[in-house]
Amino acid sequence: MTSRPWLLSGPALTLFGVLLLVPLAMTFVLSFNSFDFYEGIIPTASFANYAEVLGDGYFWEIFGRTFAIAAATTAICALIGVPQALILYRLSPAWRSLVVLIVIGPLLISVVVRTLGWAILLGNRGVINTALMDWGLIERPFRMMYTSGGIVLALVHVFVPFMVLAVWAALQRKDPATEAAAESLGASSFTIFRRIVLPQAMPGILSGSLIVFSMAASAFATPAILGGRRVKVVATTVYDEFLNTLNWPLGAAIAMLLLISVMAVMLAWNRLVERRFGEGLQ
Amino acid sequence: MNRNGAFSKAFNILFCAFMLAPIVVVLGVSFTPEGFLEFPPSGISLRWYEAILDNPDFIQAAWISLQLAFAAATVATLLAIPAALAIGQSRFRGRDALQAIFLSPLMVPTVVLGIAFLRFLSLFGLNGTFAGLTACHAIIITPFILRLVLAAVTGLDMSAARAAESLGAGRWTVFRRITLPAILPGVVGGWVLAFITSFDELTVTVFIVNPSTTTLPVRMFSHITQTTDPLVASVSSVTVIFSLALMILVDRLYGLDRLLIGEGKKA
Numbered sequence: 001m002t003s004r005p006w007l008l009s010g011p012a013l014t015l016f017g018v019l020l021l022v023p024l025a026m027t028f029v030l031s032f033n034s035f036d037f038y039e040g041i042i043p044t045a046s047f048a049n050y051a052e053v054l055g056d057g058y059f060w061e062i063f064g065r066t067f068a069i070a071a072a073t074t075a076i077c078a079l080i081g082v083p084q085a086l087i088l089y090r091l092s093p094a095w096r097s098l099v100v101l102i103v104i105g106p107l108l109i110s111v112v113v114r115t116l117g118w119a120i121l122l123g124n125r126g127v128i129n130t131a132l133m134d135w136g137l138i139e140r141p142f143r144m145m146y147t148s149g150g151i152v153l154a155l156v157h158v159f160v161p162f163m164v165l166a167v168w169a170a171l172q173r174k175d176p177a178t179e180a181a182a183e184s185l186g187a188s189s190f191t192i193f194r195r196i197v198l199p200q201a202m203p204g205i206l207s208g209s210l211i212v213f214s215m216a217a218s219a220f221a222t223p224a225i226l227g228g229r230r231v232k233v234v235a236t237t238v239y240d241e242f243l244n245t246l247n248w249p250l251g252a253a254i255a256m257l258l259l260i261s262v263m264a265v266m267l268a269w270n271r272l273v274e275r276r277f278g279e280g281l282q
Numbered sequence: 283m284n285r286n287g288a289f290s291k292a293f294n295i296l297f298c299a300f301m302l303a304p305i306v307v308v309l310g311v312s313f314t315p316e317g318f319l320e321f322p323p324s325g326i327s328l329r330w331y332e333a334i335l336d337n338p339d340f341i342q343a344a345w346i347s348l349q350l351a352f353a354a355a356t357v358a359t360l361l362a363i364p365a366a367l368a369i370g371q372s373r374f375r376g377r378d379a380l381q382a383i384f385l386s387p388l389m390v391p392t393v394v395l396g397i398a399f400l401r402f403l404s405l406f407g408l409n410g411t412f413a414g415l416t417a418c419h420a421i422i423i424t425p426f427i428l429r430l431v432l433a434a435v436t437g438l439d440m441s442a443a444r445a446a447e448s449l450g451a452g453r454w455t456v457f458r459r460i461t462l463p464a465i466l467p468g469v470v471g472g473w474v475l476a477f478i479t480s481f482d483e484l485t486v487t488v489f490i491v492n493p494s495t496t497t498l499p500v501r502m503f504s505h506i507t508q509t510t511d512p513l514v515a516s517v518s519s520v521t522v523i524f525s526l527a528l529m530i531l532v533d534r535l536y537g538l539d540r541l542l543i544g545e546g547k548k549a
Binding site: 006087118225 | 307319364365386389391393397402421478502503506514522
């Protein structure tokens, strides 16, 4: 009887063991190997790749930019996603299903397509610049392509549905009677928001932030298309090391550092939430 | 009942406009008669839709993506159903660890998964093969199915299954006649979500394809990074319409919010 669960999950566990855990372990080992332009990957065991990354200001800049982009994306997603979730929660059912389709539907559309849309909007001769120049608001195009700001804008579009969903789910678990009680006791709508709604939405905001941050820190398609070679992030740097420079060990070390730093941020965030709310995020 | 004030209504409209803007722009550009990306288009032309037909590599890539998404979603569903039954219906040592392993592809940065698969597959000469792609995609999309099936299994009323068992039904019969019909909405919802996720996957796939197994997102990505003609906009529009149709179907069958709200529990 006790072996039945393992029998049932055996096939999936085998696939995950062979094709997920083993490759991840191999990548970890790879990051300690060295690379020679003529001989390829040499099975050494040294921290040389890590020393190279950590000792080079160029890589610090890339990591710094990546985490700054992820943090800005998360903050903006919270800033606009929380009010939108609240609005969604208050909409009548008929309007709600339409707005849900508009807000959450883009999740089911390829990131490549959505980023292409932003490239058309943000270019120097793009929709936004052309409109602003036609209206006489600016004289020369305002550069948005190949900037961190442009990447953040597009990433907010890509990830804000996750924030709305997380906050909305939290709002659905809250007790509507508390709001009515506060109102009947004469609380202003701002007080109700600050003292009743926000605390109950907080678990959703915190878990939504965690999702958005971890995905934004490892986003690839959007920074690759909107940032090109000029604004590199960690994911595009790893891509270049693997498929252009072919220095796999160095690329593996960069990827491992990304994995470790994202995990560290997630654990620290979860610890913070645990201390604040007495329970971690599920 | 709409309890939103004027400010909220304005915010809602702006937010929806923000969400729609890039998609509308892509749809608009695809109808341009010109040879460059212009919006709003100066006329309406199907020139760039006809151009798709002259580009067999896009059609081949779309075909590969469809086959891959179908195969990966099916494999992942077949693996996830028993795993969800094991995790959802019994308490045993290692249960939490098992669940953590099956959900782990969501926690690991996709680019790390991509190079790990590349390293593994290239050692065995499987890089770029359809089988290799299917297995890797199955791993990436298993968490999506597992969560939905798990939610269905956890909410299951066990009394019917116990009644059937006490009347002498075998385990397979119980599963086929009682459990499966009860969790079917979760299974179908999970399969669709997995299909879409696989169909749109880029970051992992870009590492493990070769020219003969290039998927549609990879093909589109390399096209965008090399040239800027409206061809990719018309291809994108076709996929948007495909997604839209699927989305409306899912919304009717299962509820879009129900399908995706599990995302909130991702962390």
